[in-house]
Amino acid sequence: MKRKIAAIFAADIAGYSRLVAEDEEETLRRLASYREVIDDFIAKANGRIFNTAGDAVLAEFPSAVDAVRCAIDIQESLRTRNMAYPPSRQMSFRIGITIGDVVERNGDLLGDGVNIAARLEGLAEVGGICVSRAVHEQVANKLSVQFADIGAQEVKNIPTPVHAYMVAMRREDGTYSTPQLKKVAKAAPAPNWMWPLVVGVVCVVAIGVGGFLYFTKLETTQMSSTAAAPGPIAAPSPSPTPTIASKAPMPSPMPTSTPTQTAAVTPTPMPSPPAASGGNFPADMVPFISERLRTYLSNEYAAAGDYKAFALNIAGFTGSALNQQNEEAARNAALDQCQKRADAAQSPRRCELYAVGNNVVYAHGKPPMPPQPWVRHDTVTERAFASKDFPMLRDQAKVRLENMFVPAAKSRSVALGPGGQYFTVLGASTVDESARRSLESCGAFAGVACMIVAVDDVFVVPIPTLLRITGFFHAATNSSIVADARDDVVRKLGDGMGWNAVAVGSLGRPGLGLKAADEQTAVNGALADCVKHDSDCHVIAIGPFTVGPTN
Structure with missing residues (x-):
């Protein structure tokens, strides 16, 4: 056995037992996929996984900076992956990090440092990161990360409170969340010499209150004996009916044509066919789709006047429904068509409504994109595409590229994200379309702009070979x-x-x-x-x- 100082990283899934109970096979499959992401980030940050149990991961890092940067990368990558699933099926991790003196035995780490990291993980928000004061002191001036001080926390099986900080995680719009403050450790009990004083003060107050009530009752009794018989008591006026202006509306149980919901106090009217939707449908803004489908949306979809809806997912699968009986039927038909197509291709991404009528209801907006030109040809650095040389991918992903990308029809491209995310588009009508679609889907996965690495049969960026x-x-x-x-x-x-x-x-x-x-x-x-x-x-x-x- 040997002792050492290390940054300890602990992570597990929030609500894992519920996810397994609802759908065991799907949960285990996704856990394996998410673990690939976590393992990759840990390895790239010079970390080492020293223990796993079910959904839990314990790792050590040589520095707190590496550990926190890795944790942020993991949470942002997994947040993007969770966008494809409804909230009830999202798989989110909590992460705790501390620096401590640990004992290494047969590759495993033991000691208070490991225990405290696990307790900090329990304090973290779902999808969040909680660190000890020692980690905060190491990282505060080295990473552009915001923290919220949640004070000293009482945690199980640790004799002294642990001073903790929450890492503020980046939202979809680039702002940072405000972590919810946890319960601060209770203050130390008052010393024994104070109890007599407290009891004395309480007694004095009780005597004073009792005297006041006695004389008040006496005075009231005397006034009642000389007063005239009381008149009829007025009934309380009824409460006004709540209105939208005076009270926040309750969400309607029926979907409406826009994300804004009507008040629940108003009966839901029977649907009537809408007039032609105001304004043109913004087909040029729809991500992930081909130019041929964009033309369909600009013409047939935009011109249709009855109940209609359009659904998509970030892998590029779509569904549309025109001339339906009502709005709910249009929504359901579009989602069902899209999901059947995605399921047939074994896509793990869930479909979402993009538009109802001509109104865009998609919540995620445009994915992050790099500046143009997306593809720049340079004969000095271009070389023939080889799957084994593709950067930042695991061997399994390289095999998929060899089997799917290499033999596919042109135009085809591969976009790569900074965390090793990648997306391919095969058989597009033009190189520009292929590049746009692969960048949009990769950007939605990664949460940041990706880069086109390969087009058709060549690498279009320099691929280093002298260094890793x-x-x-x-x-x-x-x-x-x-x-x-x-x-x-x-x-x-x-x-x-x-x-x-x-x-x-x-x-x-x-x-x-x-x-x-x-x-x-x-x-x-x-x-x-x-x-x-x-x-x-x-x-x-x-x-x-x-x-x-x-x-």
């Missing part, structure tokens, strides 16, 4: 580069053509190798430029990717 690819490179926010040099790096990288590399030294001063004819020349140029301004230089980026040692 670890993620996406964004010079403007890269913490390895000193802040006052980042804008200059962005400017010099410019159009990104040719092979480009970035190196930094111990002071964070960058060196650049620009528009080289090959990868090795770019790396050599970056290192040579770095040593002019800094020491202990190493390469951190090649092309659009961050890189690290090959292990």
Whole structure:
């Protein structure tokens, strides 16, 4: 056995027993899929899983910064995956992180550090992260993360309260949630010498109140004996009927044509066929779909005047219903058609209503997209597509690309997300359509903009081979580069053509190798430029990717 200090990460699923009881096979299948995501993020952050049990994961990290960054990446990735499921079937993790002295035995870790991480996980919100004060002190000035101090918390089997902080998680619109404060640990009991004083004060107050009530009753009795017989007592006026203006409306049990619900106090009228919907249906704004389907929405769907609805999911499956008997029938028919198509293709994504009539009811808005051009051809860096060389994917995903993407008809593309998410579109009418659709679906999965890596038979971005690819490179926010040099790096990288590399030294001063004819020349140029301004230089980026040692 040996002792060491480590950042301990504990995670498990909120409401896992209920999910299993409702649908065991589907829950276990999704758990395996979600665990792949978690395991990948932990490995990329230099963490190590040392124990698992059912839905629980325990991991150690060499630093608190790595642990918190990994936890945020996991929660944001899983939040995106959960968007495809109704709230009752979403699989959300709670995560707790602390720094502690632990004992390692046969690869497992034991000690208070592990126990406290598990208790912090129990304090976390569903889909949230809770950290100890020691972690907060390590991370506060190193990551652009917001925290809420929830104070000292009493937790099971830990003798002293644990001071904890909640990490504010990013919402869909880019704002940050306000964590719900947990119950703060009870204050220490009052010392024994105070009890006589408290009892004395209570007695004095009781005597005073008793005297007041006695004399008040006496005075009231005397007044009653001389008063005239009382007149009839007025009945209380009835409460006014609640109106929408005076009281928040209750949601109607029947769906309506817009997300706004009517008041429940008003009887639901029988539906009548609507007039032509006001305004044109915004077909150009619909994500995930082909141009052919967009034309259908612009023409046949938009022109239809009876009850109609359109449904889709983020994998690109759709369903539409025109000329239905009522609005509810249109909704159900569109969703049913879309879900049958998705199920036939074994897509795990659930369909949602995009429009009812010509009114868009889709809650998620447009997925995040990178700036155009989405595809940039450069003969210097392009090379033949090979599934085994695709960056940031597990071997199983590379096999799927080999079996599905390689033999598929053109136009086809693969979009990659910064967390290893990817999406392919096959047999599109044009390269632009294929790129747009794969970027939209990948962006919806990842929650951030993705990048087109391959089109048809070629990689359209430089794929480093000298160093291991670890993620996406964004010079403007890269913490390895000193802040006052980042804008200059962005400017010099410019159009990104040719092979480009970035190196930094111990002071964070960058060196650049620009528009080289090959990868090795770019790396050599970056290192040579770095040593002019800094020491202990190493390469951190090649092309659009961050890189690290090959292990």
